[in-house]
Amino acid sequence: MASTSTTPYTQWESLEDHQLTADHVHQILESIPDDLWIVTACLDRVLDDLPVQxxxxxxxxxxxxxxxxxxxxxLALASQGQIDDIPSQLTHDTLLTHFRAIDTDADLCYLRSILLQRLDRLNTYVLAEKEFASEQWEQGDDDMEEWEDDPWADGTTPSPSTIRPQHASKRPVSLSDFLLNDLVRSACEFASSQSFGALRxxxxxxxxxxxxxxxxxLESIPEYISPSLYRDLLPSFNTLTNAESFLSDDGWRKEQDVSEWTETQSAIRLSASLRHTTLECRGSPSSTPIVPPLTPEELSAxxxxxxxxxxxxxxMIDVALEFIQHGASQGIPELDELGEELSLLSRLVYDAPQRMGIPDDWTLSRWYEMDPSTxxxxxxxxxxxxxLPQDISRLVLPYLFIMESRAERAGTPDPGLSSRLLYEHILSLPLEKAAAIFEASKPTLPAAQRLIRDDEDVxxxxxxxxxxxxxxxxxxxxxxxFECLPAWDSADGDEAEDAVDTTIASLSAFLMPTTGHPHCKPSELLLFFKPLTRASLSRALDILxxxxxxxxxxxxxxVPAPLCWFLQSNENVGEQRAWANRMAWRAGGVEDRLDTKEDWEWLLEDMLKLTETSESGLKEAFGLLSQAEVIGIFFGxxxxxxxxxxxxxxxxxxHSKLSQIADNIEDLCLATYRELYDNASSGNYKFGDMKLAYDCLDVPPPSDRLQREKEFIEATSRxxxxxxxSxxxxxxxPIEIRLTKDRLSLVSQVLSSxxxxxxxxxxxxxxxxxLGFRGDxxxxxxxxSMLADAALQAEDVLRAYENSARMxxxxxxxxxxxAPGSDATIADxxxxCWIACFQLGRQPEFDDLAKRSFLLGHALExxxxxxLHDILTAWRSxxxxxxxxxxxxxxxxxxSTRATAPSKGYDDSIPTVASSLRARLHEFNMSTPPLLSTPDATAIASRTFRSVAANFPFSVGHHGRSHDPDTDDSNSSRRGEGDNVSSQATRALSKGIGWLIGADDL
Known part of the structure; x- marks a missing residue:
């Protein structure tokens, strides 16, 4: 108990809010006579304790x-006792006069209106808390069901008393805030916390x-919340009034208190009292837009x-779809089509198979950008x-039906839209998926279960x-x-065959790749098959x-070929021959397992099978090739x-089928040999492709032609x-050796290298x-001659002489x-021969004069x-x-006083050669040398030798040892002053050839 000296005012002010109880309110305030002070004291205290508040x-x-x-x-006095019917202006003026006379009444009226509003909110809060607690209890039950198998639980079930405070602490708005804050702000708090019962x-x-x-x-409610939880709070449309409809107003008081009248509030503001300005609610909605009742179009927007x-x-497409479905159910216009779009989009998001790990980001704008095919x-x-078949039935076909319905509603009906889009998609699928669709379209299935119900379209x-x-x-x-396709018996065989042949001919030309059109799409091919009748389609299936x-x-x-190749090569013998060669030559890349005669016979059997005609009269892949040609390709x-x-x-x-091409075996072996020879990287015929080429010539029976080719391989290897x-x-x-036109030049290259x-x-x-010159x-x-020239260049004159003698x-x-007809060979x-003899015989380094005379003599012959003049000059020297x-x-x-002996380097052949020369001169009417008596004899001789030297098929030059003219003057008259053949001929001919007249004196 407070002391007797404590007044009720000080006692009230000394109590803290948390100490205040309902008994204190009555015990302390009842003893205070000042109504304005008491009302103000009650208004100043805002507590979270519901009973005390x-x-x-x-x-x-x-x-x-x-x-x-x-x-x-x-008011009764002013209106003569009729308060209900008093005019508003009279009410306002009467109360204003009264409040100016007694200002405390104005304050009390205003404070009373505030207290009444707070009391209404307190009562609302009580109901809202019940709804909030109920929702929390339901949520708590769900949580316990979810965690009933919690491995960390101690096995005891919490009682309601232990759960309730936990949920109570989750209140979005406390009682004090609810009483003081603006009502819109509090409502937004309940909306954002999903307390829809309290918000209702x-x-x-x-x-x-x-x-x-x-x-x-409403916009404070999180977007991910399903609208089914607060559908009664969403705006709706009244078709009778053609305007927005609202929830009924179920306030706490049916009639307004006198302090809440508009006239009373206006009179209070015009009175001298200003105390009410400090009691406004926190969070005034002055900045929140006021939305009047909306029209149907505004509601739809x-x-x-x-x-x-x-x-x-x-x-969340499903939440968006619920919004639209609810709005459409409330009669709001222009939402049906959007609902349809969202329904289709939701099927794509939630029902269609999705990629694992990376979900697709689908939006409504992206959906609108997609065409039906996409x-x-x-x-x-x-x-x-x-x-795939089930997905088409439950996802694609409903969508295509809606597309057809929309086209019809738009006044542009397109009955083939559904089938066209479905066929286009099937043609874009891999074969494995397409096969699943055709299996779901078999003619043996009930029509209602088939994805493609038209047999001809299938x-x-x-x-x-x-x-x-x-x-x-x-x-x-x-x-x-193919097994999923229907089988028909057609009576119009000839007409169908003509139609299909025409179509295949067109297809063959259309499928031929070009730079501008390298590959034909399946959708383009469908155009060719559309005009075909059932009979023609049946024939096309036989071809397939x-x-x-x-x-x-x-x-x-x-050696697989795409199926379109069979159409392209239908009348193209070159294409069929090329593929047959590919099949035989590469053996399809499986030649490693073709190790036995039986394996190759199997390959030949399959190749010959491709040349046959089927039971339906259709040619196989190699139908334009004869069996003999295919056998030849196989053998190659x-x-x-x-x-x-x-x-x-x-x-x-x-019993081998190769007997059909017995006459061509050698030619085939030679062709293969040349292919192997040309591809050989080495000329050694002991290994690699060259060995294969050499061994290939042993396959057919021996012949001169085969032997020549084998010798050519041996020459190549050498x-x-x-x-x-090169x-x-x-x-x-090897290929360069084969392509050499003059093969004797290869001998020259061997000698020079x-x-x-x-x-x-x-x-x-x-x-x-x-090299092919046997017998030539x-x-x-x-x-x-080449050997002699090479020996001469190596200063091996003896070998050069031996080769010349052999020539x-x-x-x-x-x-x-x-022999008759051999004049050209003899002349060549x-x-x-004479050029080679002349070249060696004129060499001063060749010391054997007898052999030189022998060579020059045959050169003259x-x-x-x-x-003759050129050679005679050398002979004179x-x-x-x-x-x-x-x-x-x-x-x-x-x-040395010795007996006379035969001259060294000179033998009996010289007189013989001289007599032979004399006979040749008489034969050519050259008993006298008038030519050499002319002043230009030297020049004529020089030109003559140059002309003969120009005709040598190989290099002609002087390769003797060099001599110093200063130290070997004694030999200069004998060997000449230079190595040039023309110079020697000029010096020799300048002295004339008159010595031939006295040749008998030698």
């Missing part, structure tokens, strides 16, 4: 009853206050905007072959799908599709059956693999062994023979036993008449050397 409000209101009675008495109570009890701000409150916000912020693709983009789409596929390894899948069988055979040997392919043992075994087999190069540092290749090659005369001659005397003479023998035999060999040598020997013999 309720006691404060009720007590404060009770102390304002007297002022209400005085106001009523004043607030709207019912304070509808008039919240109605202008209803959309502000709000729903659409709300849907856009929901999808943009959350992506939508169908999106529905089925992640479908598997097993789920065939058309299947043909376009198969012939438009580039697949090379899905023949089993293609066969599955043949093509599938051929395709499986080609695939078996790993067998040879290309290098399995010559198997090839020989097949040739020896009397040339490569000499390291002959360019600087690059060895010559190897210093000692000239020493192996028989090896070089054998090389010449194997002219070629042999040319080869010997002389060959030419002499040719001339003595000339003779020309090479074999040369043409116009070349040689004669002088011989005379000088004889004189030297005679001097030596006399000084």
């Amino acid at each position: 309720q006691a404060l409000l009720n007590f404060g209101i009770s102390r304002t009853e007297a002022v209400i009675e005085r106001c009523k008495d004043v 109570v607030i709207f019912q009890k304070h509808a008039s206050a919240l109605r202008p701000y209803r959309f502000t409150v 709000w729903y659409k905007r709300r849907v856009t916000d929901v999808i943009m912020s959350t992506g 939508v169908v693709q999106a529905y089925l983009s992640h479908s598997t072959p097993d789920s 065939v058309r789409v299947a043909l376009a799908c198969l012939y438009g596929s580039p697949s090379l390894d899905q023949w089993s899948t293609m066969s599955r599709i 059956d043949v093509h599938l069988e051929s395709g499986e055979i080609l695939s078996r040997w790993s 392919g067998l040879l290309s693999t290098g399995k010559f043992t198997i090839a020989k075994a097949l040739l020896k087999d009397p 040339i490569c062994s000499f390291n002959v190069t 360019r600087q540092g690059i060895p010559i290749s 190897n210093i000692d090659a000239y020493k192996h005369t028989e090896v070089i001659l054998d090389l010449c023979y194997k 005397a002219a070629a042999e003479v040319k080869a010997l 002389i023998d060959i030419v002499s035999q040719l001339r003595s036993s000339a 060999a003779t020309e090479v 074999f040369c043409p008449p116009e070349k 040689l004669h002088k050397e011989d005379i000088a040598a004889r004189e030297e020997r005679l001097v030596h013999e006399r000084s």
